[in-house]
Amino acid sequence: MHGDRMSAFRDGAASAVSLLFGMVPWGLVAGLAMVSAGLTPAQAVVMGLLVYAGSAQLAVLPLLIAKAPLWVMYATALAVNLRYVIYSAVLAPYFERLSRPWRVLLSYVMVDAMFALFVGRFRPEDRAPHRHWFFLGGSVVLWIGWQAASWLGIFGGALIPRAWSLEFAATLSLIALLMPLLYDRAVVLGALAAGGVALAGAGLPFNLGLICAIAAGIAAGLAASRVQRARARGA
Amino acid sequence: MADSWLGWTLIAGTAALVYLTRAVFVLPGSRLRLPPLAERVLRYAPAAALAAIIAPDLALVHGALAVSPDNPRLVGGIVAFAVAAATRSVTLTIIVGMLAMTAVRLIAA
Numbered sequence: 001m002h003g004d005r006m007s008a009f010r011d012g013a014a015s016a017v018s019l020l021f022g023m024v025p026w027g028l029v030a031g032l033a034m035v036s037a038g039l040t041p042a043q044a045v046v047m048g049l050l051v052y053a054g055s056a057q058l059a060v061l062p063l064l065i066a067k068a069p070l071w072v073m074y075a076t077a078l079a080v081n082l083r084y085v086i087y088s089a090v091l092a093p094y095f096e097r098l099s100r101p102w103r104v105l106l107s108y109v110m111v112d113a114m115f116a117l118f119v120g121r122f123r124p125e126d127r128a129p130h131r132h133w134f135f136l137g138g139s140v141v142l143w144i145g146w147q148a149a150s151w152l153g154i155f156g157g158a159l160i161p162r163a164w165s166l167e168f169a170a171t172l173s174l175i176a177l178l179m180p181l182l183y184d185r186a187v188v189l190g191a192l193a194a195g196g197v198a199l200a201g202a203g204l205p206f207n208l209g210l211i212c213a214i215a216a217g218i219a220a221g222l223a224a225s226r227v228q229r230a231r232a233r234g235a
Numbered sequence: 236m237a238d239s240w241l242g243w244t245l246i247a248g249t250a251a252l253v254y255l256t257r258a259v260f261v262l263p264g265s266r267l268r269l270p271p272l273a274e275r276v277l278r279y280a281p282a283a284a285l286a287a288i289i290a291p292d293l294a295l296v297h298g299a300l301a302v303s304p305d306n307p308r309l310v311g312g313i314v315a316f317a318v319a320a321a322t323r324s325v326t327l328t329i330i331v332g333m334l335a336m337t338a339v340r341l342i343a344a
Binding site (some may be wrong): 064 | 243244245246247249250256257258259274275276277279281285286288289290291292293320324326328339
């Protein structure tokens with residue numbers, strides 16, 4: 001029994017090692033971006049530990065630099081991280097029999113890469129009683145790798161000259177994250193609408209342009225998918 | 236900004252919101268189902284939010300639209316999109332995008 005748990009944990013950890021190639025640069029950029037945006041090293045370390053979501057952290061930092069109001073930053077973090085709501089819904093049947101402390105812990109360590117690895121490996125109805133140990137093993141590897149990389153960015157980032165504009169790496173990493181999300185035409189149209197409205201509304205006070213842009217993007221995506229489905233039905 | 240309440244409030248609020256998105260279905264431990272409309276809104280929100288953050292950072296210089304080949308960030312961003320589409324690699328996207336941005340910065344200067 002105990003051996004099965006350990007081997008599931010080790011299996012998960014070993015499977016997650018290759019995912020570190022994606023996680024480590026991401027953590028490095030997040031660490032660097034936090035201090036570039038004006039957070040103290042202590043704040044940056046705490047943010048990495050508590051939030052542990054590179055995309056949400058990177059998304060709010062340009063807004064912090066632009067002195068956007070708090071609620072705009074919160075709304076942005078929430079919008080960027082809504083994909084986790086989908087992961088949460090998908091993972092719920094896998095974890096529904098676990099104790100509350102397990103569910104609290106596994107919610108905290110949930111990240112894109114581990115979600116993809118786990119769902120690719122197991123089905124909810126599988127009889128794999130130790131799969132949560134697999135999830136934990138992989139998550140521990142990713143968590144340690146990401147936190148270590150983030151600290152390297154936080155404490156080593158100051159050695160890098162400002163003129164190199166390394167904070168631009170944060171925007172580039174968002175581009176890398178956006179690309180796999182663009183899986184159908186409706187999503188692409190939504191993203192284009194959001195980008196266009198963000199440019200047009202950049203001068204609006206309180207960064208309202210960003211909120212309008214996200215709303216416009218969702219509306220455009222919904223409208224496009226409706227047209228697509230109507231066309232599919234008509235065909 | 237140093238140690239200001241704003242930084243800590245941002246961190247605490249973001250942490251709470253992000254945790255909420257992760258725990259919302261796992262923590263109740265039951266088979267809650269999303270209504271279909273919510274599912275569709277959730278599908279478009281992340282890409283819209285990311286695009287809305289990326290576009291101004293690439294195309295605006297001091298608040299004005301700067302669509303020209305000597306805007307380092309715009310060129311770096313377009314190159315990064317191409318690399319991301321071709322390789323799906325975060326590492327390569329960052330490295331090549333930074334190199335392209337730096338090349339234009341040095342040439343334009």
